[in-house]
Amino acid sequence: MSDARPALTLYMHRDCHLCVEARADIEMLQRELDFDLREVDIHSDEALLRAYCERVPVVALQGRELCDLHVDNPLLREALIAAGAARAAPES
Amino acid sequence: MSANRHILAIETSCDDTCAAVVDGEGRMLANVISSQHVHDRFGGVVPEIASRHHLTQVNAIVAAALERAGLQLEEIDLVAATQGPGLIGALLIGLSTGKALAAARALPFAAVDHLQGHVAANFLVLPELEPFDPPFLCLIASGGHTLLAEVRRRDRFEVLGRTLDDAAGEAFDKGARLLGLGFPGGPALERLAREGDPRAFELPIAGRRAKARGGGAGGGTPARSFARSLDFSFAGVKTALAQQLRGLPEAERERRRADLAASFQHAIVESLLDRVTQALEQTGLDRLAVGGGVAANGALRERLQALAVSVHIPPRELCTDNAAMIASAARFAPALEYPRYLHLDAYAAGEGTR
Structure with missing residues (x-):
């Protein structure tokens, strides 16, 4: 874990x-x-616009695409924990 | 229109991307349907996602339809597309594509009403089924629409009654969700219902109680005037199912799922049957056509086939959304010459009686 x-x-x-x-x-x-x-607004880059135009929102973690069109919450949570995301400090 | 004329039609009113080629005599040369299963995980169609998928699919689906028909775009004489009702973003993709294809070759274009399309599915010439010509009563029951139409000409229909709340197919899907059957739940609910007793739970059939109290003969309350009408309502039976489920202990709820499914299906089917019977009596028609995805329901088909009238139900792929029915309607719709159709816009709601 990093x-x-x-x-x-x-x-x-x-x-x-x-x-x-x-x-x-x-x-x-x-x-x-x-x-x-x-x-990242895909309109900032022609290549991104071509790649993601009909698929936004696209979520990528450390450069790897995880989901498109919507956020798959369980998948994203699991991936973040596997990538070393610590528990956030509770809000005071 | 002669047999050597060809109509290319596009239908994108909901979540199916469809293109078809039909000849001038109503013979189907190609009927391509691409269903978007991406919505299943959301428990219903997400309009924005449906539009995006149409956008990525439509050119390939049109190309596939032309290929299956063995034709080039240059051999098409008329282009047609669904104008409404439906999801506005989804409709715009098909309508714009159709207009653009027609404009590129200065072809005439026909904008078709989706419900007129369901009616016109009955006019198609199929190897296994004779076309069904007016006059007839037409029941259209799908996930988005439920209505009864009197069809006396091939280019128009008169709406006799429509749903005041949910569509019949929507009720099936929502009932299925309450029973934990996922989306789309109609076919799963029907499978489960086969193992159950349709009379195990008495779920309300809209209009019957008021009618039993004399609503059919007179009286002015909303319930009574509904009973006399040919309109439908499926919100009550859905709520009744939810209340039944809440009132049952968990083990009992699980044990009696098939009975609940069968009773729920029974209430919807009988409600449709009541209105069809009433409409046949009122119009004096003795021929019935059925369209929409709910026409695939076995219990409904069985009950309709038992009516003492001639019943026409097209094959399943022509009952659910498809472009062959749009091409069929385009045979009888007024076509606009280029460039008079370029301004045409889609419409989300309303039945297109002309």
């Missing part, structure tokens, strides 16, 4: 309501587990 926080990437598009829902699901998970979230 000491570094796992890095999650959310490929999204700003006018996509499925992406908004995915971000909300991931933020819920951040209350439970400690990991970094990076959002």
